[in-house]
Amino acid sequence: MTNTVDTPTDASRSTPPSGLIAVARAPGWVRYALLAVGLAVAAWLPNGLYPAVAVDILCWALFAVAVDLLLGFTGLMSFGHAAFWGTSAYVTGLVAIHVGLPFPLAVLAGALAAAVLAVPIGYLAVKRTGIYFAMVTLAFAQMVYYVANEWRSVTQGENGLQGVPREMFGVDLTDDYFFYYAILPIVLLGLAAAWRIVHSPFGRVLVGIRDNPARARALGYPVHRYKLTAFVLSGFIAGLGGGLFAVGHRFVSLDVLHWTTSGKAVIVVVLGGIGTLWGGVLGAALVVRLEDWLSFSGFEAIGLVTGGIFVLVVVLFRRGIWGSVAALAHRLAARRR
C-alpha cells in the first residue's frame, strides 16, 4: 500500500465514472405526472401480474435503488450487496420464527442487522476505488455466504430456513395479493428515503465525491466517511428489500447470499439506468417479470436471455432504459423550444 491519497492527478479526470452523462431534470409537472403514474402502476400491479411476482418486484426495486445509491450517486460499484440483502433475509426469518414479531418489525431488525454488517465491510472497502472496491465487497460477501453455509444450526445450511411466518397483528396475509398491499407502504417509504438521500445536502456531497474525490477532500470533506455513510445507508435499504423477500417467500435459501444475487442487482441497475434511481425500479420490474415468464414457459437458459439483454443495453444504450428515455425526451423538448 502506498501512502498516496487521491492525488490531484486523479482529480484532473473530468469525466465521471461508469459512463454517466448528466440529464437535465424534467420540469416539475412532468415529475409529478411520472410520480402519479408510478403510484398508479404500483397500486394496480398485483391485478395484472401474479401477486407473488409483484411482491418480488417490490423487493428487488428496493435492492436496485440501494445499489444505485452507491453505483450511480457515490461512484462505487459494490459486487457484494447480496451480503446485506441475504443477511437481512436470514435475520428477518430468524426473528420472525423465533421471536414471533410482526413481520414489519422482523424486517426492520433484518435491515438494521444489514446496516451493522455494512459498517466493517464498508470501512475496509471504501479505502479502495474502482475494481478493487468491487473485489473487496465481493470477497466479504463470499465470506458471509460460507458462514451461512457452515452455520447449519442457525441457518439450516442448504436446506434453507423454512416456515418464515407472515404474522402481522393477527391479520391473515397468507394470500400474496393482500401481502403485496401490506408491504407496499414499507417499500414506498424505502424508495422515498433513497430519493431524499439523493436530493439532500449529503447527496450533493456524494455526487461531488463521485466526480472528483480529490477536490472534495480539498474542500474539507472527509471522503471516506461520506462513502462509508452512503454504504451503510445502502446496506440498510438493501436489507429492507431482503427482509421483505424472506417474508414474501416464507423461506430463506442460501441463494440470497450467492454472488449471482449481487450480480443480478448490478445488472438490474445497469438495465434501468445508473444514477437515475427510478431506473432501478424499472429494471427490477423487467428482470423479475422476464425471469418469471421464461421459467414458466419452460425455458431453461434464463441467464442467456437476461445476459443477452444486458449486453445489448450496455453496448447500445449506455444510459440504461430510464436514462435513454430521459435523454430522448430532453432532446425532443429542447428541439420544440
Place this chain on the structure above:
Amino acid sequence: MAGQALLSARGLTRDFRGFRAVDDVDLDVASDSVHALVGPNGAGKTTLFNLLTGFLRPSGGRIELAGRDVTGLPPEQVARLGVARSFQITSLFPQLSAREHVALALQSPSGLGWRFWRSSKLMGRYTERADELLAMVGLAELAHAPSAALAYGRKRALELAIALALDPKVLLLDEPTAGMGLEDVDRTVELIGRVRQGRTVVMVEHNMSVVGRLADTVTVLQAGKVLVEGPYEQVRADERVITAYLGVADAAH
C-alpha cells in the same frame, strides 16, 4: 508586511520509489505575505504543494501551521484548519453549476453535508454569499453554467472562488495563470492582489512577471532542494538562479 511564519516546513522530504522529489526543504511562509515557489519543471514545486496540503505524506520532515504540527494530516483536515488550494490542472465537479461549486465549499465547515434526511434546498442559504464570490472573480453571469461548459480561464477563476469560499488563512495556488491569455493573466493578478488582503498566499508560478508583481518572497527550487530564497529583485539577480532557471525562462519569453 511580513509577520511571523504562519506555515513552515523543516527538513521536508518526499521519495517516490528511490527518486527524491522534495529533498530536505526548509520553508517559512510569513503571515500576510505572498510567497512564490518557482523553479524548472521537475523541481518539486507541485510535490511540495501536495505535501503542504496533505495530499502526499512526507517521507521525512515536519510541517507546522501557526505553530501546530500538521505533518501527515489528511487533506480534508488540513483544509479544515484553514489551508485552501487550487489545482494545477483544473479540478472541478463537471456536473455542478458554478454556484453549486461555491455553495459546496461554503457548506463544508457547517456539517450540513451530513444531513441526508434534509432537502438539498437548504443549501439555498449559501446562494447569496456564493453569488458575491462569483461576482468577485467575474463569474456573476455564469452562476448557472455547468462547470464543464466554462472556458478555460473561467474555470481557473471558479477554482479561485471555491478556494476563497473556504475563507482560508493560507491560500495555495498552483499555477493560477497557467495557460491563460494576457488579458486573463492581468485580471487574475489583479484579483490575487485583492484577495491577499488579510491572507497568506503561496503560489507556484512560472510566469516571472506575475511573480514580480505579486510576490514578497520567492523561493527557487531545483531538483527538490531550495536553491535561493529572498525578495524577488534579489532572487532575480542571483547568479545561480539565472543559470538554473531565469536565464532559460527569459530566453523563452
